[in-house]
Amino acid sequence: MAFEIVGKRAVRKDAAAKVTGRAKYADDFFERDMLVGKVLRSPYAHAIVKSIDTGKAKALPGVEAVITHEDLPKLKYATAGHPWSLDPGHRDVADRYILTDKARYVGDGVAAVVAVDALTAEKALKLIEVEYEVLPFVLDPEKAMLPGAPVIHEERPDNILGATSEEIGNIEEDFKKADYIFEGVYETSIVQHCHLEIQSAYAYVDADGRIVIVSSTQIPHIARRIVGQALGVPWGQIRVIKPYIGGGFGNKQDVVVEPLAAAMSLAVNGRPVRFALTREECFVDTRTRHAMKLYLKTAVTKEGKLLSLHMKPICNNGAYASHGHTVALSAGGKFRLLYDFNSMKYEPKTVYTNLPSAGAMRAYGCPQIFYALESHIEDIAREMKIDPIEFRKQNLISVGKKDPHSDIVVRTFGLRECIEKGKQLIKWDEKLEKYKEQKGIKRRGLGMACFSYASGTYPHGFEIAGARVVMNQDGSVQLQVGATEIGQGSDTVLSQIAAEVLGLPYDMVHVVSQQDTDITPFDLGAYASRQTFVSGAAVKKAAEEAKRKVLEIAAWKTGLSIEEMDIKSARIVERKSGSEICTLEDIAMESYYDRLNAAPIEGNASANVRTNAMAYGVTFAEVEVDMETGRIEIIEIYNVHDSGVIINPLLAEGQVHGGVSMGLGYALSEQLLFDTNTGRPLNNNFLDYKLQTIMDTPDVGYAFVQIPDPEGSVGQKSLGENTTISTAPAVRNAVLNATGIAFNKIPMTPQTVFEKLKQNGLL
Amino acid sequence: MDNYEKISMVVNGKNYSLEVDIRESLLEVLRNRLHFTGVKQGCSVGECGACTVLVEGLPVNSCIYLAVWANGKRITTIEGISKAGELSRVQQAFVDEGAVQCGFCTPGLVLTATALTQTGRKYTDEEIKREISGHLCRCTGYNKIFNAVKRVLNE
Ligand code: FES
Numbered sequence: 001m002a003f004e005i006v007g008k009r010a011v012r013k014d015a016a017a018k019v020t021g022r023a024k025y026a027d028d029f030f031e032r033d034m035l036v037g038k039v040l041r042s043p044y045a046h047a048i049v050k051s052i053d054t055g056k057a058k059a060l061p062g063v064e065a066v067i068t069h070e071d072l073p074k075l076k077y078a079t080a081g082h083p084w085s086l087d088p089g090h091r092d093v094a095d096r097y098i099l100t101d102k103a104r105y106v107g108d109g110v111a112a113v114v115a116v117d118a119l120t121a122e123k124a125l126k127l128i129e130v131e132y133e134v135l136p137f138v139l140d141p142e143k144a145m146l147p148g149a150p151v152i153h154e155e156r157p158d159n160i161l162g163a164t165s166e167e168i169g170n171i172e173e174d175f176k177k178a179d180y181i182f183e184g185v186y187e188t189s190i191v192q193h194c195h196l197e198i199q200s201a202y203a204y205v206d207a208d209g210r211i212v213i214v215s216s217t218q219i220p221h222i223a224r225r226i227v228g229q230a231l232g233v234p235w236g237q238i239r240v241i242k243p244y245i246g247g248g249f250g251n252k253q254d255v256v257v258e259p260l261a262a263a264m265s266l267a268v269n270g271r272p273v274r275f276a277l278t279r280e281e282c283f284v285d286t287r288t289r290h291a292m293k294l295y296l297k298t299a300v301t302k303e304g305k306l307l308s309l310h311m312k313p314i315c316n317n318g319a320y321a322s323h324g325h326t327v328a329l330s331a332g333g334k335f336r337l338l339y340d341f342n343s344m345k346y347e348p349k350t351v352y353t354n355l356p357s358a359g360a361m362r363a364y365g366c367p368q369i370f371y372a373l374e375s376h377i378e379d380i381a382r383e384m385k386i387d388p389i390e391f392r393k394q395n396l397i398s399v400g401k402k403d404p405h406s407d408i409v410v411r412t413f414g415l416r417e418c419i420e421k422g423k424q425l426i427k428w429d430e431k432l433e434k435y436k437e438q439k440g441i442k443r444r445g446l447g448m449a450c451f452s453y454a455s456g457t458y459p460h461g462f463e464i465a466g467a468r469v470v471m472n473q474d475g476s477v478q479l480q481v482g483a484t485e486i487g488q489g490s491d492t493v494l495s496q497i498a499a500e501v502l503g504l505p506y507d508m509v510h511v512v513s514q515q516d517t518d519i520t521p522f523d524l525g526a527y528a529s530r531q532t533f534v535s536g537a538a539v540k541k542a543a544e545e546a547k548r549k550v551l552e553i554a555a556w557k558t559g560l561s562i563e564e565m566d567i568k569s570a571r572i573v574e575r576k577s578g579s580e581i582c583t584l585e586d587i588a589m590e591s592y593y594d595r596l597n598a599a600p601i602e603g604n605a606s607a608n609v610r611t612n613a614m615a616y617g618v619t620f621a622e623v624e625v626d627m628e629t630g631r632i633e634i635i636e637i638y639n640v641h642d643s644g645v646i647i648n649p650l651l652a653e654g655q656v657h658g659g660v661s662m663g664l665g666y667a668l669s670e671q672l673l674f675d676t677n678t679g680r681p682l683n684n685n686f687l688d689y690k691l692q693t694i695m696d697t698p699d700v701g702y703a704f705v706q707i708p709d710p711e712g713s714v715g716q717k718s719l720g721e722n723t724t725i726s727t728a729p730a731v732r733n734a735v736l737n738a739t740g741i742a743f744n745k746i747p748m749t750p751q752t753v754f755e756k757l758k759q760n761g762l763l
Numbered sequence: 764m765d766n767y768e769k770i771s772m773v774v775n776g777k778n779y780s781l782e783v784d785i786r787e788s789l790l791e792v793l794r795n796r797l798h799f800t801g802v803k804q805g806c807s808v809g810e811c812g813a814c815t816v817l818v819e820g821l822p823v824n825s826c827i828y829l830a831v832w833a834n835g836k837r838i839t840t841i842e843g844i845s846k847a848g849e850l851s852r853v854q855q856a857f858v859d860e861g862a863v864q865c866g867f868c869t870p871g872l873v874l875t876a877t878a879l880t881q882t883g884r885k886y887t888d889e890e891i892k893r894e895i896s897g898h899l900c901r902c903t904g905y906n907k908i909f910n911a912v913k914r915v916l917n918e
């Protein structure tokens with residue numbers, strides 16, 4: 001298919017708004033009479049709130065309300081940004097109140113103050129007197145499963161939030177047939193999204209008595225439902241507005257601040273209340289990425305054929321369910337379509353502990369799983385003295401492979417080409433030869449790692465998207481989408497799809513970036529790298545409907561049939577000759593003002609996307625390890641992606657840069673730490689939590705292998721999250737190549753590298 | 764009222780005289796009182812650079828700069844960068860190079876880059892990186908931001 005606008009380096013729709021400071025984020029709106037809300041947080045990791053005395057706080061001048069769990073409906077709700085399920089068996093775990101009567105981690109909210117300003121609110125927090133009964137706590141999920149461990153939620157006396165077992169084929173038989181069996185244990189740490197815009201919402205009751213919430217959310221329609229459930233208010237009574245968002249990465253695919261913001265407003269008779277977290281609060285009271293400990297056991301033949309894999313991840317979920325076990329389950333469905341194992345057994349356990357709650361974070365369980373899997377595969381290849389790339393290549397799946405659990409079929413598979421491309425880019429063979437037998441203080445090494453990922457959540461999840469195209473008198477259109485722009489560029493890419501289908505110049509598509517649940521077509525939001533694939537299908541459908549209506553008017557005017565005409569560069573043309581019939585503006589004007597037939601042109605579509613497309617990719621990394629300091633430097637790094645048709649290379653490159661940078665933080669520096677004696681966070685700020693800066697981030701190389709996927713509306717597959725999956729294992733494998741030491745835990749900070757080198761007698 | 768002090772400052776070429784709480788940061792006054800909401804708040808403690816404004820032409824984290832210190836000073840926020848509906852060279856470079864994603868770090872980076880262009884100096888790649896290393900960006904991996912800044916400094 002030849003495209004006019006799809007595939008072009010179109011400049012972001014919102015770029016000008018953002019470089020001029022005109023783009024308004026949730027915190028940038030001011031209402032008259034606006035109050036400020038703050039939360040009192042538990043200093044204990046586990047404690048029953050025996051009583052709360054709010055008298056002194058309430059008496060402080062400037063304090064408008066103080067609320068505790070006693071003032072709020074006794075309704076347990078779930079916060080995960082998933083579509084509601086009509087089947088009660090498929091719902092998220094409802095395990096929390098807006099304010100708690102039992103603290104389950106340091107930072108759990110026990111009371112809230114609404115005051116005239118932040119200083120007064122903070123003063124009032126100090127005047128609230130809480131009597132706690134302090135309980136023993138547990139931070140380690142394996143300890144939390146032992147008999148006699150502190151029980152975090154009464155409903156789950158074993159602290160196990162989810163434990164599942166899925167088997168394909170028969171692993172027991174394959175392990176019997178194996179020539180070799182390999183085992184490995186790999187660990188990842190708790191990290192955080194660190195979007196620059198912190199969660200913030202403000203709420204008020206409008207003139208019609210409805211609750212309006214303006215929030216920094218990836219999921220406005222879902223947020224509306226969850227606020228309704230948390231407050232026991234009919235969902236139609238709630239309106240959620242999502243302005244520009246300063247990054248989310250999954251953390252805003254969760255309802256964190258909205259129910260309390262609404263409750264705060266209701267406590268002061270509907271006056272507007274802003275509830276914005278501080279950075280320190282954001283680290284503990286939003287979501288994190290699950291730390292996992294993964295036990296892998298693999299059966300291999302002597303020829304190097306992977307027979308069977310048994311993977312058992314233990315996932316540290318923290319105090320409340322949030323996305324809970326779904327993260328592990330979903331990741332399980334994604335890695336199965338990479339290597340052609342005869343049989344596999346996947347047995348994840350997700351466990352409550354007294355830590356901040358883990359939830360969705362870019363690539364949803366896959367960074368952990370692929371760190372383990374791709375480290376393990378590397379280890380096996382080395383043990384068997386097979387070239388690690390050849391070993392992978394001889395075990396890859398091929399087109400037509402079907403997952404027996406999800407029924408997803410791989411229709412396009414460009415990973416082999418990706419690997420070849422990556423090898424060339426990094427000059428694999430040449431450098432590998434050069435770096436043999438290094439003895440110096442600085443040692444270089446090469447590593448690589450592959451991944452597979454889905455496009456959206458189907459069939460595990462339900463995928464519905466909405467779009468509306470409204471044509472103006474001049475032939476330009478407004479595009480309204482339910483999918484949320486959070487920085488990833490969906491508004492731009494969806495505008496390109498609309499322009500392509502409608503035969504419009506890109507500039508004639510005006511995208512409405514703000515979502516408002518009263519107005520915006522129903523869509524689930526930004527997650528699972530679903531927008532381009534799933535919401536793209538809805539946009540295509542809506543644009544096609546508008547196009548058909550345009551051509552119907554043209555047909556009526558000219559006597560030609562719809563099939564004989566097309567729209568090109570905002571002109572109606574005859575398909576065969578290419579000659580212009582009239583301008584699109586002529587048709588649009590008739591649609592508005594023709595006395596007999598006027599009916600302004602709109603396309604409205606909801607797409608229930610019951611398909612998926614597996615995307616693939618690989619990272620190649622070259623590192624230099626300083627054997628004296630333990631510092632790892634990235635010399636070169638390349639990501640090569642099979643994401644189908646790349647709709648906008650400029651934006652796609654940006655996704656790769658950002659994803660790899662985040663992956664490098666995951667591999668080398670990021671880790672949220674807690675005091676094991678108290679459960680208190682130790683580094684919940686940007687000074688002590690080591691995010692990558694420009695000084696740490698290398699040039700990130702990239703390439704795309706573009707094979708149009710028949711299920712993508714323009715041949716596309718997912719990309720956004722994919723970019724961060726294979727970085728950490730590639731770096732780990734490169735360090736292994738450089739030093740001979742396998743790091744089976746990330747991050748590989750200079751301290752841990754130094755210690756391990758010393759342990760191994762290399763220092 | 765002993766917590767309050769009267770200050771005058773010039774913001775984006777316009778004079779403002781107002782009473783501020785002596786505990787208030789310049790960030791708070793610019794955002795909450797004068798509604799220059801292009802000044803972004805990512806941490807409030809000088810760690811992220813999102814709140815950068817120019818004070819007498821120099822980049823400053825406005826969250827850790829007291830409003831009273833701005834008395835008599837010339838402040839530039841992102842709202843003062845584009846003139847007559849035209850983007851500045853720095854802004855245009857950020858747009859063209861794809862240096863913007865969520866945009867939350869963007870105003871601060873544009874201001875620091877603008878200050879660099881005004882020194883009239885040449886910068887090596889390492890120096891450019893060092894100059895903008897006080898800005899955190901979680902979206903872009905900095906590659907395109909670097910390209911944009913380098914392009915403007917070399918133009
Ligand atoms: S808000 Fe000022 S440095 Fe982060």
Ligand code: FES
Pocket residue numbers: 196246247487862863864865866867868869899900901902903
């Ligand atoms: S563009 Fe999002 S933080 Fe920089």
